[in-house]
Amino acid sequence: MTHVLDPDALSDRAATPAPQVPPFDDVTRSDAAFRAFLHGLPGVDQVGAEARVAVLGTRSIKTTAKAWAIDTAISMVDLTTLEGSDTPGKVRSLAAKARRPDPGDPTCPQVAAVCVYGDLAGIAREALGNSGIHVAAVATAFPSGRAAREIKLADVKDAVANGADEIDMVIDRGAFLAGRYLDVHDEIVAVKEASGPAHLKVILETGELVTLDNVRRASWLAMLAGGDFIKTSTGKIQPAATLPVCLVMLEAVRDFRNATGRQVGVKPAGGIKTTKDAMKHLVLVNETAGPDWLSPDWFRFGASSLLNDLLLQRQKLRTGHYSGPDYVTVD
């Protein structure tokens, strides 16, 4: 990509109008301007970021704080199944678990959403009924995102038509790594439009972006394009959600709200398996983006096995003794 003195000289905008995000209205006016903006974001020192999350990882969350955090974490789970082998039966049983995570304890909160492939969104919608639990569908040629834009948009529209009220899209990492930031941006804008009323979560697939500098740039790119959430990973690539990545994304949403007034949510997904992992993330939210993000409206966990560990820990807190896998349901 050429650097040019006149940032408008190489303007090759697609037809989709960019959202107006004061004071950043003009940064997407051209490839060069957008590149200059994203590359002008402050760098991230990897070692410093890791050191910060290591310190926050030593926070000791006990008794009442732990009880609050477990219930909050349960309410933030996007209970997920994203397998080629998924069937209506699998999705129904997941939906049932979403509504009553702990059948033996009616005080246990329900999860935030069930996350499935778009073709199963209708089954999920039906199974969840009026529970208030959202149906999230992955779309846009998930997980690789390697398809023509028309196909991705059709994928999105199909999912919405099937009843998804949240769309988890993937960005075009190839375009991002090739420096075609405006293409990535415009695709998000197009997907957002295609999503209609559905909430848009933008998966950055940070495991393929590799550096924290890229995570920060991609976060800003997705927020400027109108994403309602930024999400770490598809869960199909390792590493998936890591604490340093989540830290950088939380800093990004915090800074973005400071600059624009618009609040964007964060969803780490993949690899968060234990209550301890979830606690560390909640501490990170609390002490980075701040308490405003401590609700399912603004923070989610994309997970499957996490929920059962949260339930086991919840039972332990309630009964005072350790529980076991037979005391929680497999789905």
Next chain:
Amino acid sequence: MSDRLAVRKTYKLYVNGAFPRSESGRTYEVTDPKGHFLANAAWASRKDARDAVVAARGAVAKWSGATAYNRGQVLYRVAEVMEGRHAQFCDEVEAGEGLSAGKARAAVDAAIDRWVWYAGWTDKLAAVLGGANPVAGPYFDFSLPEPTGVVAVLAPQQSSLLGLVSVLAPVLTGGNTAVVVTSKERPLPAVTLAEVLATSDVPAGVVNLLTGDAGELGPWLAEHADVDGIDLTGAPPGRAMELEREAAGTVKRVIRPPAQEPDWSADPGLSRMTPFLETKTVWHPIGV
């Protein structure tokens, strides 16, 4: 001896690359050990010492900022010019120290060779004294020697050239600048060394040579807040403790004087360079 009437010399100080008289106007007679007149020397005052410190401070950035290779080149050039003055140095050492011609020659040879030895050290010190430190974390951590800054040197009273070179050259090698109080009674090799320095490539102010009395100037230099280190080798007997105490007021690096003047022909090792070198340690994270 011809019957020509000698031109008697009155020498001056060497400060900031120039040869000023003492601001005090004072001079004193330099004689050989038997009392025969050799020359008049300038008798430096505390204000000359003050000016010399200003000159030395002004030269720190350039001298310490030069590449080690360049400092080595400049110092080697000094040895070359000394070699050209070999005979003169021999005469002065022979007359001033009352040595035989052979012993004087040996002392001058050793002095020039020592200067060459130190000239070759400039670009080895960082490798020998510095290095990477294997810290237990994702950091690159390295330590390097750096010059202390302005060093006051009370040069040995007895060994007027070899002793002088042995205390001055190590200070310069590490990148310090120097204010030297020469041997009071045997200053002439120092005066000649000043002429050598002035005609080689040593930047002005890097070396300042004050002929005079270490007992008089020592306290001013030891107390001077802009002097970073002091070599008390040539301090008058019984005065070293007092000077060291004064130096403590600004946490100066101090070389204490030996009980008696040492055999300067011995291998000095690094012992005269390291006291006027600081170790700087730099940390940086290793990440992508």
Next chain:
Amino acid sequence: MSSPFQYAPAPESRSIVDIAPSYGLFIDGEFVDGTGEAFKTVNPATEEVLTEVSAGSEADVDRAVAAARRAFTRVWGPMRPADRGKYLFRIARLLQERSREFAVLESLDNGKPIRESRDVDIPLAAAHFFYHAGWADKLDHAGLGPNPRPLGVAGQVIPWNFPLLMLAWKIAPALATGNTVVLKPAETTPLTALLFAEICQQADLPPGVVNIVTGAGETGKAVVEHPDVDKVAFTGSTEVGKAIARAVAGTRKSLTLELGGKAANIVFDDAPIDQAVEGIVQGIFFNQGHVCCAGSRLLVQENVHDEVIASLQRRISTLRVGDPLDKNTDLGAINSAEQLARIRELSDIGDAEGAQRWQPDCVLPDRGFWFPPTVFTEVSPAHRIARDEVFGPVLSVLTFRTPDEAVAKANNTTYGLSAGIWTEKGSRILKIADQLRAGVVWANTFNKFDPTSPFGGYKQSGYGREGGRHGLTGNLKGATSS
């Protein structure tokens, strides 16, 4: 803003430590009563008296030095170096095994957060013993000149800010190089040094190799001035350091000094901002700012001043100030009433000189010695809070416009212990690091320590190095290293 996520108290249990009602001195392998007047040591977080400790008199110091001399001559000096190393390895292991006990005791006596004593002080102290244990039988290969030999009896005086860690910095290299030790811990924090004495017994360290003489300034003076001490090592204030340098002038004693500082932490406009803010916080609030190398002068490039200060204030507002034994505490108690008075005095001077004080809303405990994290902006180099070492959680913010100005302001101090640089530009880091007159330069990090890494100051921050190969030098006869 109040968070729904309130961390419940998570206190570390103090039942692991068993503090006796009174303590004697540790001389010649045994605890003995001191002949000076006993003094009390308090928990600075509560003002509760923890115990009573003997003060060493001149006669006690004399006995300790005599014990150290005997041990040096008869046992420790002649011992096979590899065996000396093995004793140090034993000590290192014991420190690790009893680390929780040390951490709790350190936080009780010093007021520092348990997170720091547990994760920094105690592990680093053990690491220092491990590191130096390995040196004991390798000194001939250390590149410090031919035949390095111990000096003899080392008299060591350490401060209250890192009581056990400073003990380790002093004792480990002294023992590894074959010296014996008389150490005086700080008056307000003697307890972990006395627990260390127990470790020496547990390790079967020969009597007299390590002697601990508690007391105040007079005891320290007796150690420093004792005629049979060969080496004096001191960490503490520049003022006392100068007095010690005067006291040892004209003697044969070797001296190393690690004194005060007023470090510049320089933030350029291209810095990784979130990590820089963390580094500023770590630089000045680590250990309540009771750190000689604290980044107490923030030099921030003027074009990012407002942004950096806003981020910094937001971050400081999340600091958790309170019970040092709570595992979630970030900022503990000020070590003593005396230190608190000094911090208050200098802060008041900051107000009077026209600097702008900012402190977050934080509730301080009713009892004990506390000072909130504090930032002074609009500080000029002429202000006393820009020149004097506060030794507390007080940051002075100055600005600069160009790299030259940053360096000039950073170096405009009589101290030269440490400095910080924050920029993404590699060549700038190396240039600025080269120009800073400071013994330790942290680039894109701050307040990092390691036994392999030499630590010590330029200018009036002292001389000699502790840690690494360089740190051995000050403990050896005829050893040469800068």
